[in-house]
Amino acid sequence: MSAAEIADIELVGVTKSYGGNVVVVDNVSLTVPRGEFVSILGPSGCGKTTTLNMIAGFHEPSSGEIRIRGRNQVGVPPEKRNIGLVFQNYALFPHMTVQENVAFGPKMKGQSKSETEEAVRSALKSVRLEGYESRYPKELSGGQQQRTALARAIAPRPSVLLLDEPLSNLDLKLREAMRIELKEVQQQLGMTFVYVTHDQEEAMSMSDRVVVMSDGVVAQEGRPSEIYQNPVSAFVADFIGKSNLLPVKQARDHDGRLTLTLGGGLSLVSERSGDIPANDITLCCIRPENVQLARKGASGENLLTGRVDKLVNLGAHAELWVDVSKDCLLKVQVPVRRLQGIEIGSHVDLLIESAAIQPLAH
Amino acid sequence: MSKLLSVGYWVFFSFILLFIALPMVVVLAASVSPTSHVTFEFWTWTLEWFGKLWTSKWLDPFILSAKIAAIVAVISGVLATLGAYAVAYEKCPGHDAIMSFLLSPLAVPQIVKGVAIVLFLSSAGLFRYLGTPGLIAGHIILTVPFAVRMIATSMYNFDKNLDRAARILGASWWQRIRYVLLPLIKPGIFSGMTFAFIISFNNVPLSLFLVRPGQSTLPITVINYFEYSLDPILAAVNVASLLFILAVIFLFERIGGFTVQIHGGSK
Amino acid sequence: MRLGGTMPSLRGYVPLIPPVTILMMFFALPMGMMIGLSFQDGDTGSFSLTSYERFFTDDLALDGFFRTIVMSGLVAVCVTVMSYPIAYFLARSTSRWRAVVFALAIAPELAGVVLRTYGWLIILEDQGFVNDLVIQLGLIDRPLPLSHNMFGVVVGLTHVLLPFGILSLLTNIQGIDPNLEKSAQILGASRLSVLRHIILPLSVPGIVSSLLIAFTLAASAYATPALLGGIKFSVLATMIYQQVLFYINWPYAAVMANVLLVIVLAIAFTGARLESRLNSKLHVR
Incomplete structure (x- = not known):
């Protein structure tokens, strides 16, 4: 294996349990190649912070192995x-x-005065915080504190950088700006970042790869777009972005085209047979932006009619809750300019692309 | 009705403030009055009583009290920091019970502690340790719980992530204590030590049992003297020792910066 | 300290060795010896309750015992009544006088008990400040008996213990949401009814803790009763001192000390339980 191919971090079957029966992290395996930005994403209590703490060394795994640059830790x-x-x-x-x-890390590692000064200077330069050297943390804004923390962490040139929800204390505007900056710093330094968050937008916008965790196990792993478009479970579909999860009563396979029978006499055609056997399909996932308002009198497959139950105008687009059958409300996202003539109680026709219907087993 | 009530409230309020201030003001005036008759005719005031303090009769007990208070402050600072570290910082198993034990002398009246220590020293054949060693031991029992409480508070308030941050940056156990924990709890340690100093310096009930002829603290010397007379020199002694206490607080504050902690912020 | 997470946990107890040893040696052990001694016969050293019998049949001792209770009770009430307005002001005021009042409330603590008692002696004695003033005004012709009696001691102790009362009430009143008072006022309550129906009921835990701390500290005070009360004014604390240093009757001193200890612990214990009951009742959250 050449140096570039050695993964910076490898988790092999890592499990963490307390008192033998409370399993917080269950058999997690993960490989992070050098220079990649990986996010571990999940709701609170999913085991992501424990995983991070095991990589950092604050917790020891109950079993399994953690390797950093090939060496067992x-x-x-x-x-x-x-x-x-x-x-x-x-x-x-x-x-x-x-x-x-910022000088603390280099100093603790026994670097000389001039090396330390150089490390501090370059770290502060990468986070664009020159000129603030003599300030105390109390005298900095939230964003500046955030950058100081980042500079302090990168100053000793660590092999990998772990980030534990670092943006969650900032307000929305600043958070969005910092996302871009973080990504820039990471690319500039070519450093491996492992970013733990519960915020799916953060994970999607910065990462090369996202690892979704739930109940101590990896629920799905892949590029952000892949996870968004092809969620493997209802959990992932629901956690990442907005989705309609509709229960499927029966599914039949016709040469790669699936006919899904839903409640209330509805049936939809999906072109994504995937690798789930038709008999195992219990749900289907439809993203709200993949449901379109159909022109009056349109015809064809996956055409539904319903009554607008709720309407929320979000500025650029609007969300409609459309009552398509007795107990099926469909969330629909439409551009605001298409809202003309639609109000609560209006009847609308909806069209769903067959390629946008994702069948799920669980 | 409500007007009368609020006038009544302010009258009572002012009366209380006057009540608090009065004895201190009177002692201040007495210390500069020319005779034992306290006067507020300030053009007659004099500092002659303070000049008369410069004899071994008052200087010796003062030096002994200051020496004991300084030793007690340092020892209880060290003991309380160690105790608080195990209990409040590392939270060793059983830390609640150990904390109660460290604070338990607070529940016992000083005069009872005094009896207990004097009985202990005499029946253990340690009677010769009355005087300075006994006073130091007795005062430490008194001050350690206060110091533990103050230092433990600053340890409880310490953000454990700072220790973890230092650790991941490569700091060893001792480096983390030296560069992170100690600088941050320094105000707590110094306020505990200041408190210990004041308690020891002003103490009466315990010292009563532990002084011996020729080794008497300042407050005990003062009360023994004023059972017989109300000499204005006593006022001067009291004012001088209050000024000394204020100077000590000022000094400790300059080193330890604990008012910062009392006002509830850090830098 | 666990160095790598693999150290035996016993290391965590190492820093405790010095403080615990010192407390054991100079506190726990002497206390045990003193309690043991109070149950010993003065001559033979065998177990006996003679010293306790003597205490509870000795009129002078019982007199001192009851005087301790009465004195402490009076002081507790005076301290609490006088602390309340100050504590309320400190909890609610935003004026710049707040710092001044706070300093004034706490400053006496720095001065020590001797200075303050001395001040009160100057004020209260027969040729003192107050008597001089009222005689000069011609209100009376003979000095009022203000010192060397219960009155003088209660005044002196109240002054000594006010900071404790103020601090315990302050903590409590600061915990009462000021919006409660505002909403009561908006609902039409007068200042007096806000006080009666909102603030007083909610500050009961603070009042209780102020009463208790003042009572226990007054019962154990030595200097103020000894100096302001005069020779004839005997309470447990002064009697203990006499037994140790003049009569050198240590078992009897130990008995008195234990009686005082039991009073203080009993009150502190019931008080703590009462307080936590009240607190859990009042905290709706």
């Missing part, structure tokens, strides 16, 4: 792992200036 204390970590609350040392905070 079990039993290696955090201070010896050469890892960077950005905390959710930044954890800046309040009694030290920005300069002293």
Whole structure:
């Protein structure tokens, strides 16, 4: 294997349990190649923070192996792992200036004064925080504190950088700006980032790869677009983006075209047979933006009629809840300019592309 | 009706403030009054009583009290920091029970502690340790719980992520104590030590049992003296020792910066 | 400290060795010895309740016992009544006088008990400040008996213990949501009814803790009763001191000390339970 092919982080069958029966992380395997930006995404309690803490060395796995640049890390204390970590609350040392905070890592690693100064200078330059060296954390804005934390973590040139929901304390505007900056810093440094978050937009917008976790196991892993377009389970479909999850009563396979029978006498045709056997299909997922308003008098497959039950105008687009059968409300996203003549109680015709209907087993 | 009520409230309020201030003001005036008759005719005021303090009769007990208070402050600072570290920071198993034990002397009246220590020293054949060593031991029992409480508070407030941040940046156990924990709890340690100093310096009930002839603290010397007379020199002693306490607080504050903590912020 | 997560957990107890040893040696052990001694016969050293019998049949001792209770009760009430307005002001005021009042409320603590008692002696004695003033005004011709009695001691102790009352009430009142008062006022309650129906009921835990702390500290105070009360004013604390240093009757001193300890612990214990009951009742959240 050449150097570039050695993965920066490898988790092999990592399990963490407490008291033998409470399993927080269950047999997770993961490979992060050098220079990749990977997000571990999941709701609180899914085991993502525990996984991060095991990579950092604050927790030891109950079983399994963690390798960093090919070397097994079990039993290696955090201070010896050469890892960077950005905390959710930044954890800046309040009694030290920005300069002293950023210099802390190089200093602890025994670097010389000039090396330390150079490391601080370049770290502050990459986060664009020059000129703030003598400020104390209290004197910085939230965004500046965030950058200081990032600079402090990258200053000792760690082999990988872990980020634990680092943007969740910022307001929305700043958060969106920081996403772009974080990604730029990562690409500039060519450093491996492992980013833990519960915010799917954050994960989608920055990552090369997303690992969705649920109940201690990896629910799905892949490129952001892949996960969005082809969720493998109702959990992933629901957690990532908005979706309509409709129960399927019966599914029949006609040469790669599936006929799905739903409740209330509805039936839809899907062109994505995928690899789920027709008998196992219990649900289908339809993204709201894949449901279109049909022209009056249109005909064809996957054409539904319903009554608008709720209407929420979000500015650029609007969300309609359309009552298509007795107990089936379909969420639909339409551009606001198409709203003319539609109000609560209006009858609308809806068209769903057969390629946009994703059958699910669970 | 409500007007009368609010006038009544302010009258009572002012009366209480006057009540609080009065004895201190009177002692201040007495210390500068020319005779034992307290006067507020300030053009007659004099500092002659303070000049008369410069004899070994008052200086010796003052030096002993200051010495004991300084030793007690340092020892209880060290003991309380160790105790608080195990209990409040590392949260060793059983930390709640150990904390109660460390605070338990607070529940016992000082005079009872005094009896207990004097009985212990005498029946253990340690009677010769009355005086300075006994005073130091007794005062430490008194001050350690206060210091533990103050230092433990600053340890409980310490964000554990700072320790983890230092750790992941490569700091060893000792480096984390030295560069992160100690600087951040320094205000707590110094406020605990200041408190210990004041308690020890002003103490009466415990010292009563533990002084010995020739080794008497300042407050005990003062009360022994004023059972017989209300000499204005006593006012001067009291004012001088209050000024000393204020100077000590100022000094400790300059080193430890604990008012910051009292006002509830950090830097 | 677990260094790598693999250290035996016993290491966590190492820092406790010095403080625990010192407390054991100079607190726990002496306390045990003192309690043991109170159950010993003075001559033979065998178990006996003689010293307790003597205490509870000794008129002078019982007199001192009851005087301790009465004195502490009076002080507790005075401290709490006088602390309340100050604590309320400190909890609610935003004026710049707040800092001044706070300093004034706490400053006496720095001065120590001796200075303050001395001040009260100057004020209250027969040729003192107050008597001088009222005689000069011609209100009376003989000095009022203001010191060397219960009155003087209660005044002195109230002054000494006010900071404790203020601090315990302050913590409590600061915990009462000011919006409760605002909403009561908007609902039409007068200042007086806001006080009676909102603030007072909610500050009961603070009042209880102020009463308790003042009572226990007054019962154990030595300097103020000894100096402001005069020779004839005996309470448990002064009697203990006399037994140890003048009569050198240690078992009897131990008995008195234990009686005082039991009073203080009983009150602190019931008080703590009462307080936590009240607190859990009042905290709806």
